[in-house]
Amino acid sequence: MNNQTPLLTYCLRLGDNALIQSYRLSEWCSNGPILEEDLALTNFALDMTGRADLLLAYAATLEGKGQTSDSLAYRRPEKEYLNCLIHELPDEDFAFTMVRLMLTSAYDMLLYSALEKSPNENLAAIAAKAIKETRYHLAHAAGWVERLGDGTAESNSRTMQALTMLWPFTGEMFETDSAEQQLAADGIIPNITALKEPWMEKAAQVLKSATLEIPALKTWQTGGRTGRHTENLGHILCEMQYLQRAYPDATW
């Protein structure tokens, strides 16, 4: 029973990360620079919606208060959302989307590969599905970051600008707390601190072939994991939750 609450918090964090990623990716629907990218980004958004659905449904089961993945997504206020801030930042341009997707997919590859080995069957099963999809996301995003960074002066400068804006938000992905450390010590979840180095290695490899320099930085943005968000999340939820707030329990 002691593990119940930390595990629930952990699942909400993972589920919220996927849900907010899905929201941002889906904003590209009909706005992609070319048709092929429109298809790719909406495919990724669908993967993330599916992942969020599984994780939040599991969180609802852990909580045991009759919630569903839908009620968790559509009824929780901003401060109860536990996603990392990096996911809620608005897309500045296509380069921004691709740099973010590369950074977060590289992270997801490591996280879900490790989680696939969890003795918690639910988490392991969700991770096994997530990893197959993430492989495509990372390959696609890394390819674009390389082409854009090592492209024209304009694409290089925009990609560098995106990296500069996003980099301060990457630290939060590796934050942990005593409850999560306990889960990691029990072998339920991976020790996230140990994933930082392999993540940095992968990111550095992509950024190097993109001719982009990793920003030198000592301070990181933080807050999302504990419910303290940028103003962007409020705007997202305003739109995402509108229908269920205006017409509770509406179905179609």
Place this chain on the structure above:
Amino acid sequence: MRNAVSATRISRCNMVTGTFTKQDIFRILSAIPDPEIPVVSIEEMGMLRDVEITEEGYNILLTPTYTGCPAMGLIEAEIKAVLQQHHVAPAKVTTVLSPAWTTDWMSARAREKLRAYGIAPPLHSSCDTHPFGEGIVHCPRCGSDDTVVLSRFGATACKALYTCNSCREPFEYFKCH
């Protein structure tokens, strides 16, 4: 309509669990097509994992191909409808995630059906290291190996778009997963 029901049928539907074997259920459910690719059944796709028969009834174990598969609700409803039609009761559908679905589970027959339908079947399952390094995809229409990727992503999560340089036909390729 009552007259149309034969006596044997009535006695059959009054019988409870134990009347149908696992093979019976698989045979009944193999009639359900994949909603996205109706030439193959959910069984041939490998989505139908198992049937548990207990004193409480029949439990159909179903696995999604992709996490965001929007057809799962529809498939579940179809399974329930078909079982009801065959008087298989009580029956329920349980979604299982482990082991995760893979294109390896698609039967050889399903692959051939896909090809005949105009979708190039998945080449292999080893997409672990090179998700887009698929190798040579043959045109499902003319068989040519002179094909080129148009878009890595298509109208559904499972497919990429290709075009054939020999017969000039565009076609879909079912990505390995």
